[in-house]
Amino acid sequence: MAGGKMSARQKMINLMYLVFIAMLAMNMSKEVLSAFGFMNEKLVENNISTIEKNNEAYANLDTKASEQKEKFGPLKVQADKIKTYSNDFYDYLAALKSKMLTEIEDKDDYEAMDKTDWLDTYFFKGDTYTEEGQEFLNRINNYRTNVIEVLGSDSKFVPVLNKRFSTEPVIDSETDKEVPFLKARYEGFPMVASLTNFTQMQADIRNTESDIVTNLLGGKLEEALSLNNYTGIVRLNKSAYFAGEKVTGEVVLGRYDASLVPDKVILNGKDATDAVQNGQVILNMPAGNVGEKTIKGTIFFRENGEEVPVPFESKYSVIAEPSSAVVSADKMNVVYRGLDNPISVSLPGVGANNLKVSAAGGKLTKSGAGYIIRPGSGNVATINVSAKLSSGKTVNSKATFRIKDIPAAMGSVRNQYGTVRMPKSGLANAPINAGLPDFEFDLKIQVKSFKIKVPGELTIIVNGTKLNAAAKKVLSKARRGDIINIYDIKATANGYNLKKVLPVNIELTN
Template identity: 50%
Template sequence: MASGKLSPRQKMINLMYLVFIAMLAMNMSKEVLSAFGYMNEKLIENNITATTKNQDVLDNLATKASEQPEKYKSLYEIASKVNTLSNDFNTYLESQKTFFLEGKEDKTDYETMDQSNLVDEYFFKNNKPTDEGQKFLDNINGYRNSIIELLGDKSPLKASINKRFDTSDQEIKDGIKLQPWLNNRYEGFPLISTVTNLTAMQTDIKTTQSEIFSNLLGGQLESDVSMSNYKTILIPEKSAFFQGENFKGKIVLGRYDASLKPSEVVVNGRKVTKIEDGGAILEFPAGSVGERDIKGKFVFIENGEPVEIEINSSYAVIPKPNSAVISADKMNVVYRGVVNPMTISIPGIPDNKVTATGSGLRKGSGSGKYIMTPSSGREVTINVSGTLPNGQKVSSSQKFRIKDIPSPRGTIRKQSGHIKMPKTSLGKATVGVELADFDFDLKLSTTGFTVKVPGQSAVVVRGSRMNVQAQKAISKAKRGDVVTLFDIKSTISGNSGYRIKPASPVSVEIQ
């Protein structure tokens, strides 16, 4: 197009072509810049999600470390150090992005971020790294080396971490010519590509954290399912056995995994061949009364080698019962006028096989629970019978004394005995009663009392408060006089048919 002698018209056409090509190149450049910007936005969104997930895993590991420190404490310590190193490096990268974008009013106007001079002047001088450029390299290398040192040279993640944060010289032509990593990745590139590169490196940090956390938990999980970590558990058919019975129960492993098939089970020197749901089913004579040992081993094959798990447990053999166990939940007596809760049972016999009878006795709510409401007399006999698992009958009886509810004591302002108060206060006071040191919580209501003021006739009052006559008599009392309240009568709330003994009197010295 430029060869030979051209006419002015042709020169004009050629110039127009050049301008057109330049415009196409400019448009293409703007599209590429925008593409870098959109990629940066996507990476930032992914980093936010990854940060949340990594924190959730770290929090879960912290919980496990507090619940099972012997398993997870050391793993949590490593994860915490990884998290600290990662957060510090991520913060440094974020500060670099903030510096490069400082002064940009619209940080999403990617088409204007086509200059490279800001990054070039910040990272390079005379084709060598500036102090900030060297600091950037030191941060990358320091993070990589610290993580690998923390995990150990034998970590399966070492190779990927080295590759992810590699800052060695880069090949640029046929594997012969090398260029420093910093120049290769950042010199002469548009500003938006540098910002996107820094965000991508933050993504690498999140990925590294995630891989390390998964590797730590995965290693512990592999350890947990190893046969050497199982414990045997003895599950007897019942908690105790009578002399002459056969012991029935099974020994299982802690995971209760039905897929576990031991190659051999030996208990008390004998091989056990019946295996169900991962447990060895046991049945043999229970033996004499006392504590009996169960010793032996489970044998599994793991990686072609036998692994033995010790069985070391025990059970108790008790004699057959010949009497019932009967106890009053409150005292060794029962009280007339109240509901007395009782527990009646026979060891080794279920509640539905036990029968208890007695005057005023009825079944309550719950296993072995009864209610006794005695009426007349001074004693009550409770008869108990039960049926043993082998069909044998056992029976027993026991007598309980019946007592009346003790006399309550009178109170003024919840005080009893001898008290002091002004006569105006006494005239407005309420007379009450209480059962001191009584095991049942009874609510008593005052129904009447008698007031005696020195020099005045006694006044009978109905209810719990002074009537007009009593107030008039009290108003004539002098300072130092002792007013007596006696014959204080009361009833049980909800049981007015039972007659409570009169309460002890109250003496009030007038102030």
């Protein structure tokens, strides 16, 4: 395409080829479009729930401000400002979404929202922004600035606001260059992606209100109505202890206040007032013998000249020291070659960070609270666990798992396996896929090639998932009732070459 002098016809062919490639690159699958739509629906539902929660918090604050004006009055003024700023920004985004979807007849048809031209025209004008695009940026910046001004620059919510409502340039992962926020997040994106983005921003607004009003401006307002609503909470450092260990932890109030010191504490029938430190009842006592134990008592306060009792109760278990670790495979007692197999490792009474875990027969990596093992070429993988108990004793254990190849996949058309009845025109345009319907793992199977056999015609090899021109030509000669055989399907699962994919047959209905 790049060498020699080309004719006008060849230049046109080359141009059409480039346009075709660009169209393929921009084309987003219907499944992805639908996924964005479903995500948007969930966000809308969550926003409704959060709004109801926020309204309850505002109502509680109104009640407290009327009862205790000096304490809660200034908080209500702040909350009202944040509510106003939040509603204004939220309603602006709602109007923007409504305007964007004006020409979409079915608002639930997310596959129809694959175009990028609406926002590209509404927000951008060449390399600059339209008035609407600049207004959108201003709305984000103003909301962030106004809320921070209400809270103060030293508020713990300032980093949260700066992150949720940032308009800073975005670093392009390919070029490592800065791209303006508006272009990086909204230019060239399908409408449904921008719709979901706007709804997520609305969720950030309501969550910001909830975080501030519930945790900062009022704390747990519903628990502050009276001392009668307080509940004593036993907070232990561990939920289970070995025989002979000390039980350590604290007894605190539901709304902790270091300055709120009880007049008297009764713990398991004995006076424990001297154990109070910074509003907490410090526990330090023998665990006792193996079995379930109860910690209970009463914390006494004075309110309006009267003694107010606040009872508390909790249970813990004393267990014998273990001699071996407990190891289990999340997907059964087999690990599959070519896949990331999740493994859970635990030792009763020992924290996960105190375990030493290794593997033989595969590569082991940490993943969240568990591990991932990717088996090697052998037939067995072994997980080795060691830990040092609080008594100083070291425990070593291991578990062995069989290594198996991924089972044979099944060829499919229109998510149907075996023999599929369909018209000839449908087969000509339908992609050939593969799957493992009853397999526990979520595999991303990609068909690379297959063979198609039409009765009485030569077998055609097809690269990719859809019939090529040669395949369509032989298919056109097939008649109603013919069985078209799709076989020798080559596919990968999560980048691993599947050893076998069962064929799929198509019985033509016309």
